[in-house]
Structure formats: structure tokens, C-alpha cells
Amino acid sequence: MSICVLTGDIVGSTDLTKAQFSKLRLVLAGCLDALQQDGSANLDIYRGDGWQMDFDGRPPGLREALYIRASLRAENEAFETRISIACGPEISIFLGANTKTHIASGHALDEMPRDILMSHAAGGPLQAATVLADHISQGWTRAQAMAIRPFLLKGSGITQKQVANDLGISRQAVGQALNAAGFHVLDRALRAIEEQAK
Numbered sequence: 001m002s003i004c005v006l007t008g009d010i011v012g013s014t015d016l017t018k019a020q021f022s023k024l025r026l027v028l029a030g031c032l033d034a035l036q037q038d039g040s041a042n043l044d045i046y047r048g049d050g051w052q053m054d055f056d057g058r059p060p061g062l063r064e065a066l067y068i069r070a071s072l073r074a075e076n077e078a079f080e081t082r083i084s085i086a087c088g089p090e091i092s093i094f095l096g097a098n099t100k101t102h103i104a105s106g107h108a109l110d111e112m113p114r115d116i117l118m119s120h121a122a123g124g125p126l127q128a129a130t131v132l133a134d135h136i137s138q139g140w141t142r143a144q145a146m147a148i149r150p151f152l153l154k155g156s157g158i159t160q161k162q163v164a165n166d167l168g169i170s171r172q173a174v175g176q177a178l179n180a181a182g183f184h185v186l187d188r189a190l191r192a193i194e195e196q197a198k
Contacts, residue, residue, distance in 0.1 A: 004061040004087045005054040005105040006068070011080040011117070013049035020076065027075050028053070031068050034153060051081075052102065059087035059197045060126055062133055063190050065118055067152040069137050073145035084108035085130065086121035129189055136182040147177035151187065154194075 010016075010024060028051055032043040040056040055064065065083045072079035086108060088101030108121035118134035120126040140148070146167055150158045160178070164171040178184070 002057055002059055002087055003054055003090045003099070003101055004057075004059055004064070004085065005052065005099075005101050006061060006065055006083055006085055007052045007102075007105040007109045008050070008068075008081040008083045009109065010049040010051075011082060012078070016078070020078070023075065024072065024079050027071050027079065028068070031064075031071050034071075035064055035067065052105070054102065060120070060122070060193050061085040061087055062118075062120070062126070062130055062193065063152055063154060065130075066133060066137055066186070066190075067149065069118075070140065070145040070149035070152055073140050073142060074149055077142045080117065082109060082112060082117045084112055084119045084121060085126075126193070129193060133186060133189070136186060140181050144177045144181035147174050148181045148183050151178070151183060 010021075013021065016024065025045060028045070029043060032041055032053060035041055035053075035055065041054065043051065043053045045051045053064075053068075055061075062085060065085055068081065068083065072081060084105050086101050086105035088099065088104065090099045090101055104121045108119050112119045116131055116134050117138060118130050120130040147163060150156060150163050150166075160171050160174045164174045167174070
């Protein structure tokens, strides 16, 4: 068994109103609920604008990071977070936040250059893929984030028609939003990375 740890801090937290900051925290909690459907997960919020989320058996973690970004952006285009990802061989997330993987994720966040918002502690190809995914997803509009978010849940089996019905827009509008968000390229990359991680 392995664990995946995402560590983040809220971008521009001092510019958010108290109500906005509370809503952003609720969105993070909602992400945990959505992402823990097929395993154990935990969320800790600390230092006011810092947070850490961990999952049992979820390498490489990039899909989850993108889901969090899409969820925040879908709620409010002003909501953004830096995210570092680390995966490791620990048996369970319930070992606490002092495992090597938790520490590696925290260090990766501390060392992240200011011009990127997502980083992978593994380095190499995973870091390269994460930086590219970060660049693509930083440009998502709220409408694009709302369209892409359901498709980032692994194994959801959702269709464009279902998303269109949920959002009250046409299937063509969903397709256009997905194309503009780079979904098809991201989806192929995520599937390839996840297949290799098995």
C-alpha cells in the first residue's frame, strides 16, 4: 500500500473576505468528500492558509491536485492554491502527518518556485507532467473548471450530456469548454501516468 499527500497554501489569502475564505475551506472539505469515495482520506487545515490532504493508495496524485484546482476555480475565479504532491510507501495515512511522504510534500511546497503553482516531489517525468498540467490549468475560466471537474474524478463514468444537464447548458457548450480547457490532452496524460504507477 502507498499514500499520496497534497500540501498547499492559499494564494492571496489576505485579499479574501472572511466569507470567501470560509467558502474556500468548505470547497476543500468538499473535495475530500468527493476524492475519498474509493479509499481513506484526511484533510488538515493549519496556519490559517495552509492545508494538507492525504489518501491511501493514490499515486501519482496529479489528478487529485487538478480536481482541487477545478473545484476552487468553479466556485470563484479568485480562489487559488499552490499544491505540492508526494507519494510514498507508508501503509496508512493514519500514521499521522510525520511520515516521510508528508514531510516530502511539505518540503516540496517550501521549495516551489513562485512562478509555478503545482509541483511533484518525485521530480523527473512526474515533475515535468505536473508543471505542464499546472500551466494548462492556470488558464481555466470558471466555466471551463465547472465543465472539467466531474471528468477528473477517476472512474466517474460521467458523460458530457450528464454534465450539461447538471450545469443547465448544452452538450456542445460542455464540449467547447473541455476543448478550451485542454481536457483531452490532460486526460490522456493522466491515464498514461496512472497506468505506469500501477
